């Protein structure tokens with residue numbers, strides 16, 4: 455089955471009791487048992503819920519995995535993966551990482567005795583030389599946020615498998631429409647469902663998809679033990695959102711390319727970062743491992759002063775100045791004071807993230823209106 459068909463049908467069957475075509479919101483905490491232990495597969499909704507089950511099956515199918523797990527947020531999913539680790543273990547991660555992931559690693563798990571190394575994953579040598587016998591996990595985010603670096607997933611998974619290291623890919627930016635890391639050797643795919651999968655900026659949710667049964671069992675155990683599960687109502691909203699994933703992403707990609715080209719031609723813009731450009735250092739890898747270049751565009755103005763950056767952001771009308779990304783509406787953000795403020799300035803500079811960078815989540819509005827808005831804001 456292809457992705458558009460899976461987005462609409464996977465995991466979703468007419469409800470067995472009523473024939474309802476849309477998966478009902480099973481807003482229940484508990485389930486009747488005939489005699490103790492004799493039930494229909496559902497006991498308590500932290501463990502299983504039919505609405506969540508449908509979504510989890512759908513997510514597993516989209517990522518070509520076997521098991522999907524939905525969480526109350528992307529960070530709850532990250533937290534659950536981090537709980538696979540033990541004191542003394544080491545993790546290698548991208549240096550251009552989602553701010554919240556950097557924060558949980560360095561502020562929550564490092565004090566518990568887990569060591570994190572943040573390396574430039576453009577360079578396989580850097581990963582290779584960071585590997586030690588204690589390395590248990592490599593954490594990849596690609597394209598990265600907000601520098602949109604493209605990391606070659608297959609070369610990372612090939613290296614990791616030589617050392618028996620688990621590879622996690624945060625696939626939030628690419629979505630399963632553009633990239634399926636499990637197909638190229640990753641062990642776990644993580645999503646902030648809050649972004650493109652939900653797609654309508656109305657649900658905070660996370661997900662993990664895996665192929666391996668044992669890994670799935672351990673993650674389900676942690677999910678049930680620690681309790682970071684989403685509500686049935688939110689699962690319904692995401693199932694609904696995913697039905698248009700392929701249509702939305704197609705438009706996100708088209709609009710982003712046009713917006714990026716417009717910005718590149720504007721005299722007040724110094725540089726534009728978009729993996730769809732031939733001159734982007736990760737363009738060839740993106741062509742190889744992705745089916746499109748995504749909806750995120752970053753750019754830097756000629757005048758890098760905070761005044762000029764802030765005034766462009768304030769003048770935008772259609773683009774809303776807000777954190778987050780991946781919804782149908784266009785958003786603009788200033789990573790160094792917003793999404794990435796939890797990363798120290800020295801770390802940001804080391805990773806090549808200037809304070810003057812503006813990040814756009816290009817929505818699916820009519821692109822001429824988006825370009826006109828940027829044009830007036832740039833003045």
Ligand SMILES: *Cc1c(COP(=O)(O)O)cnc(C)c1O
Nearest residue numbers: 527528529552624626646648659
């Ligand atoms: C937003 C985001 C997260 C965190 O997800 P939440 O749903 O906000 O908890 C993780 N990774 C990336 C790439 C994100 O953009």
